[in-house]
Ligand code: ATP
């Protein structure tokens with residue numbers, strides 16, 4: 226029996242039609258990041274498994290059950306990156322890039338997590354990540370919020386996203402708080418679901434993040450992390466909140482907001498939308514002031530965020546604010562007879578020399594003239610150019626204005642110069 230060849234579950238193909246919106250988003254992302262002087266960095270998809278285990282945390286969901294890890298031919302354990310920060314920090318330390326004057330970076334690419342695929346959650350998904358090294362004051366936290374807010378404005382989706390922020394303090398604060406939280410939750414142990422029971426002694430903070438409404442009710446009476454936060458973290462957060470307000474950005478202080486990866490401290494934030502179902506976080510970020518040192522680098526504060534591109538695409542599609550009618554073809558060239566193919570090629574090359582942005586399509590298919598003209602009309606092209614023996618003899622081309630449904634002859638020189646007037 227012939228087995229159908231299929232892609233891996235949760236990993237998708239993206240065709241040109243899908244990629245129009247992707248390219249639109251990527252253009253805005255790059256423009257805005259550049260306007261804040263972030264520099265692009267490209268990193269490997271594979272890293273040693275060990276660095277993710279150490280940095281993300283052995284008892285996090287990502288490391289416990291979501292990583293794609295395997296041994297290479299020499300028996301070294303490698304992992305397809307589940308996120309970008311760890312690889313970025315590894316690269317910055319390895320390439321001694323921390324002393325640079327500008328330590329603002331961004332990257333865009335696929336991440337891999339073995340999760341249950343559903344709307345907004347895939348096994349291969351794409352993140353735009355941004356990281357800033359060497360700044361510990363709240364100014365840079367603010368600038369990141371301003372940057373992401375500007376992204377949503379440029380995309381026309383700012384009124385559909387809300388900002389939630391919190392401070393998770395220092396490791397010591399969380400250690401003290403965890404003890405209190407566990408003591409509290411132990412009283413309700415038999416009411417917890419499987420996931421929360423498992424997390425109770427491994428990663429109790431993540432229970433705060435539960436989607437289970439019954440457990441959310443229990444948590445209403447739970448001790449609050451905010452009350453365990455040291456003075457300096459508290460002030461950092463207070464200043465940040467008042468600066469965000471002074472820029473007119475609305476936010477919600479979500480006292481239960483935590484992050485799924487262990488390396489965060491102080492500021493954490495998420496931009497959420499209620500338009501994309503329960504997978505509502507489009508962008509998530511926070512500070513990770515001790516990660517660089519823990520990974521063997523010099524003591525350096527840092528902050529970053531990551532945007533889930535698929536979720537951004539879902540949001541923009543659900544709002545129907547993106548028009549997919551982008552021209553694929555501007556000029557459609559039809560030659561009649563194999564021996565005229567070279568004239569079509571020469572003409573297209575000459576037009577491109579003068580007008581490099583025009584999209585010129587030569588129909589190389591083995592089709593009759595009627596079919597070729599029909600295809601030209603059905604394409605997005607503004608004009609079609611016909612090249613047959615007649616035209617070559619008269620030293621001019623038949624130009625069909627497909628919008629005004631008119632046609633006329635132009636010499637090659639006239640055509641090359643005047644063609645721009647159509648666009
Ligand atoms: P979630 O709570 O939704 O699982 P997370 O805390 O695991 O998110 P991060 O590791 O902070 O997510 O990743 C940042 C962003 O990347 C998320 O806000 C989301 O937009 C996107 N993202 C994360 N996991 C996936 C996935 N499996 N598929 C699609 N997008 C994802």
Ligand code: MG
Nearest residue numbers: 286338340485
């Ligand atoms: Mg997750």
